Structures are given as structure tokens and as C-alpha cells.
Amino acid sequence: MIQIQELSDGSPLIISTVSNFCDCMGFCEFKILHFLEGISSPQTTIMVEGVKAHEQEEEYEREHFDFVPITQEELENITQDLEFVREGIFTRRLEMLKFGNQEVGLLLCGRADKIRRTRGTLIVEESKYPEKTEKFLTKTEPYDDQKLQTLLYLNSRFSEDTSLNRNDWVDIPHEAKVWIINIKDKQTGETVKSFRGTQTKETKEVLHQKLSRFALVALRKADPEHHGNVRKCRSCRFLDDCEYKITC
Numbered sequence: 001m002i003q004i005q006e007l008s009d010g011s012p013l014i015i016s017t018v019s020n021f022c023d024c025m026g027f028c029e030f031k032i033l034h035f036l037e038g039i040s041s042p043q044t045t046i047m048v049e050g051v052k053a054h055e056q057e058e059e060y061e062r063e064h065f066d067f068v069p070i071t072q073e074e075l076e077n078i079t080q081d082l083e084f085v086r087e088g089i090f091t092r093r094l095e096m097l098k099f100g101n102q103e104v105g106l107l108l109c110g111r112a113d114k115i116r117r118t119r120g121t122l123i124v125e126e127s128k129y130p131e132k133t134e135k136f137l138t139k140t141e142p143y144d145d146q147k148l149q150t151l152l153y154l155n156s157r158f159s160e161d162t163s164l165n166r167n168d169w170v171d172i173p174h175e176a177k178v179w180i181i182n183i184k185d186k187q188t189g190e191t192v193k194s195f196r197g198t199q200t201k202e203t204k205e206v207l208h209q210k211l212s213r214f215a216l217v218a219l220r221k222a223d224p225e226h227h228g229n230v231r232k233c234r235s236c237r238f239l240d241d242c243e244y245k246i247t248c
């Protein structure tokens with residue numbers, strides 16, 4: 001769901017989950033209109049299996065590793081390596097955008113699979129459990145929505161709970177940012193392909209452009225652009241009810 005609220009000065013505040021944002025800006029911009037109307041599509045078998053596989057990863061970690069709470073000093077000490085409990089960190093990205101004279105707030109809320117800091121580098125690592133892993137073997141880059149998700153996490157503030165109060169969010173000091181996307185076999189849990197990248201000036205700029213574009217379409221200041229890809233529509237969860245779909 002994407003919601004638009006009003007800030008105390010009358011400016012709009014767009015609130016979305018990271019997954020909805022990535023679905024819209026990494027797959028199809030028309031989904032913004034569906035999410036704004038509160039239309040949610042049914043969960044697919046792949047999604048249900050993915051949730052189950054993530055829960056198994058969490059359980060494995062709980063059984064095999066002991067995590068002690070991280071102190072404020074450890075957090076602030078950039079030379080201190082840190083590892084947060086799997087699925088234990090919520091991400092909050094608040095962007096204030098300006099279109100002409102109008103200020104617009106955009107808040108993206110997510111939950112990262114795994115976050116750690118190693119030798120001053122902030123690392124976000126996500127696991128993906130696709131239906132077919134073979135198609136990833138020849139790919140050199142992950143899908144746009146997958147990369148967008150990790151970039152967003154890397155450029156967020158963090159919270160140990162679901163609080164939307166910015167006083168509860170913290171920064172993790174670091175000198176560089178790295179994203180890792182592991183494509184895993186859902187039967188065995190083994191990683192069959194790993195994509196990895198460092199945040200650059202260019203990727204940061206791409207993220208900013210996507211955030212601005214998302215806000216413009218959500219506020220109906222710009223029309224969504226169609227990807228023109230029949231195969232995308234055929235695989236889309238909104239297919240049955242989408243008036244914007246293309247079928248040939």
C-alpha cells in the first residue's frame with residue numbers, strides 16, 4: 001500500500017514500503033496507481049515459499065549463533081566490526097524533495113535480511129529464492145528491483161523496531177557501502193549465484209532519480225511510463241484486474 005498524508009506545514013508525505021517502491025520502480029510504474037488505490041494482489045506460491053525459506057534462515061542463525069546487544073559506543077566506533085541479527089533491523093529512508101516551490105516528503109520503510117559493518121564498510125545482504133535459479137546463472141547483474149532494494153537499505157537510517165518516530169532511528173557510521181544479493185535454491189538453501197557491488201556516485205544518482213520519479217507519479221504530477229513488455233504483464237500479480245496490461 002502507498003499512502004499520502006499531510007505534514008504539519010501542509011506538504012504531502014508519501015509513505016510506502018520498500019518492497020512496493022521497488023516493485024513499482026524496478027518492474028512497472030503502473031503499480032503505483034494500484035497501490036495508491038489500496039489494491040493488493042494475492043500472494044503467489046513463490047512468495048509464500050520465499051517467506052518460509054527466510055524463516056528457516058532466521059531459525060538456523062538463532063540455533064547456531066549468539067548475538068549480544070550492540071552498545072552505542074560500538075555503533076559509533078567505525079573500526080568496530082558489527083553484525084546485526086538476521087531480519088532484526090528495520091530501515092527508514094526519509095527524503096525531502098522539492099518540485100518547484102512545493103516540498104514533498106517521501107518515507108520508505110523496510111526490513112533488511114542482513115546488515116553488518118566490516119572494516120568500516122556497511123554491507124547489506126539479501127537472499128532471494130526464485131522459482132527457477134538457472135536464469136540467474138548467465139546474468140551479470142541482478143534485476144533492477146533487487147538492486148534498488150539493497151541500495152535503499154544502504155541509504156537508510158535504522159531501527160530495532162517498527163517505530164516511525166525519527167528520534168528512534170540511528171545511523172551506522174561507515175566509509176563505504178556494499179550490496180550483496182544471493183540467489184538461493186529454495187530446496188537446499190544453497191547460494192547458486194551471488195551478485196555484489198559497491199555504491200558509487202552513479203548508483204546514488206540513479207536512486208535519487210527513482211525516488212523523485214516515484215513521488216511525481218504518486219502525486220499525479222507525472223504519468224506512469226509503460227515498460228511495453230508483454231512478458232512482464234503475463235507474470236504480474238495484478239494481471240487480472242489491471243486496465244493498463246498489454247497482452248500481445
Ligand code: SF4
Pocket residue numbers: 028029030031232233234236237238239242243244245246
Ligand atoms: S499487468 Fe502489466 S501494466 Fe499492469 S501493473 Fe502488471 S506489469 Fe504493470
